Amino acid sequence: MPENDDIMTTCSNPDCRVAETGKCVEGFEFSECPHYGKPLDIDDGDEDEEVSEEEEKPQSPNIRLPGADLLVPADASKLLRAGKVRVIAIIGPADSGKTSLIASLYDLFQEGPVSGTEYARSLTLHAFERTCHDARAASRRCEPDTGRTPRGEVRFFHLQLRGSVAGEGVALVLGDRAGEEYRSAADDPSIAAEFSEIKRADAISILVDGERLLDSGARHNVRSEIAMMLQAVVEEGAVQNGQRLSLVLTKDDLIQESPHGSRAETDFSNLLSEIQGLFGAVFSEIKLFRTAASPKTGNMHRGTGVPDLLAFWMEPACPAPTAPRAKPAHDRAFARLLPLDEENG
Known part of the structure; x- marks a missing residue:
């Protein structure tokens, strides 16, 4: 090895x-090796080409998919602003069957038209599928079930x-609020003032739990709860003129099978x-x-009675009937005139 090998x-x-x-990896003497004493050759040309090729590729814009x-x-x-609703x-x-009712309507549309009405699309497909999952065989549950609606703002x-x-x-828009909140309004009517879904509703459906009607100890509470909840929303001004009300008995299959039916x-x-x-x-x-x-x-069958309820929901709201007001009788024609606001009221 040459004397200056320590630096070469x-x-x-x-x-x-x-x-x-x-030692030379190729077995050459240092004086014969064509690579010895030369700087390390790092060939990054391919990487540069790859980078340049990537830079030349057009960048596709990100697409934000709508939620469901x-x-x-x-x-x-x-x-509400987009069209008919x-x-x-x-x-x-709670447990009166609200979530099951909504889920069964969605499942009925999987099979075809309901009450002559066809499914077109939905902005909440994921929510429907999540709600229906535990009631289907794919969930592998022993009995069909639907989860409870969590407390919080209405969805x-x-x-x-x-x-x-x-x-x-x-567009059919179904309000989904926790049943516990509606029940709380029976004890504290002021809560009903926050029920925006009732104020805007074309129709209101109040559910009567058929299973509780069969219970000797709970049947009287069911009737009082329903009346008190309705009283709360009426007193707090949540109910608007022209709204229609449906009283819906749920779990009718249990009533038909029970000796107390x-x-x-x-x-x-x-x-x-x-x-x-x-x-x-x-x-x-x-x-x-x-x-x-x-x-x-x-x-x-699953969804029994739901098509009739859907037909009721699809009807437009109409003004509530008002009793005709008798006009006062006066001898003079001038005295029979009414102010404009009173005459048109």
């Missing part, structure tokens, strides 16, 4: 470790429908008479429906 320990061959081993979860009130308001407020205590399901009463297209039917009829007597002048129409959205017995 570089090699242009990247595989050579002459600085560590003192429940709508917040602001999103629901956009639908039916807003439905579904009121009921909305959306179905765009067409055909029959929907015509060229109507006739008693529950009587209680439901009495409740309807009570509601008509208390609020007949408030709502333009009050109708009753019987449903079995998610039957636990084999005597009814």
